[in-house]
Amino acid sequence: VSDPAWSAVDEYLAGHLLSDDEALTAALANNKAQGLPPIDVSAVQGKLLHLLARMAGARRVLEVGTLGGFSTIWLARALPEGGKVVTLELEARNAKVARENVDRAAVGDKVEILVGPAKDSLAAMQPGDPFDFVFIDADKQSNAHYVQEAIRLGRPGTTIIVDNVVRDGGVIDAGSTNAQIVGTRRMFELLAKEGRLDATAIQMVGAKGWDGFVLALVL
Numbered sequence: 001v002s003d004p005a006w007s008a009v010d011e012y013l014a015g016h017l018l019s020d021d022e023a024l025t026a027a028l029a030n031n032k033a034q035g036l037p038p039i040d041v042s043a044v045q046g047k048l049l050h051l052l053a054r055m056a057g058a059r060r061v062l063e064v065g066t067l068g069g070f071s072t073i074w075l076a077r078a079l080p081e082g083g084k085v086v087t088l089e090l091e092a093r094n095a096k097v098a099r100e101n102v103d104r105a106a107v108g109d110k111v112e113i114l115v116g117p118a119k120d121s122l123a124a125m126q127p128g129d130p131f132d133f134v135f136i137d138a139d140k141q142s143n144a145h146y147v148q149e150a151i152r153l154g155r156p157g158t159t160i161i162v163d164n165v166v167r168d169g170g171v172i173d174a175g176s177t178n179a180q181i182v183g184t185r186r187m188f189e190l191l192a193k194e195g196r197l198d199a200t201a202i203q204m205v206g207a208k209g210w211d212g213f214v215l216a217l218v219l
């Protein structure tokens, strides 16, 4: 589902609220040149992540799903000196492009990219130095698991964002056999009963179509 007006409005908003950004433009160009799909967050949503991480006073960020590091750059720029984004990516090819992009954006020292299935990377992490902010944007069928891991590796007050939870309205299709929709619905069932979180979700339209995100707070 899409409407040209949604992209036009995103362009209008970005034109007024986002400055020209050589590093982010170069990152998207590099992604395209190296064959990565254009499934990064939109520019205005990247800025939203950036602002939310700043509002949360985040020092340590966990990202599940790096792709070429577009959202990673937005998040890393929100961090103070000594801050860190730990970002998890299945594909070594994507991680290599992301490393190029975050280094070009001069945030490379704030970004650690872990390659492999996110479930394995997460299982190897011990709570101790908790994450302040978590952005989940990988294989949607695993979203419930990633939310539980975000709680385990977070602390009371940790912000959790889960992207792509509306999926052209597919989220309300109880009979769907689409693994991403089934996984998204399973995540909402978890959120409904998970007493360690308080959450809401917002649907939106824009350059990336009709979708939405969950915003949750660890209690």
Ligand SMILES: C[S@@+](CC[C@H](N)C(=O)[O-])C[C@H]1O[C@@H](n2cnc3c(N)ncnc32)[C@H](O)[C@@H]1O
Residues within 6 Å of the ligand: 039, 040, 041, 064, 065, 066, 067, 068, 069, 070, 071, 072, 088, 089, 090, 091, 094, 116, 117, 118, 119, 137, 138, 139
């Ligand atoms: C939507 S893209 C991430 C976009 C990125 N957050 C951005 O906005 O720039 C999803 C990424 O998750 C990765 N991914 C898929 N399954 C994964 C898994 N099991 N573990 C880790 N990463 C995975 C994909 O390879 C892809 O790069």
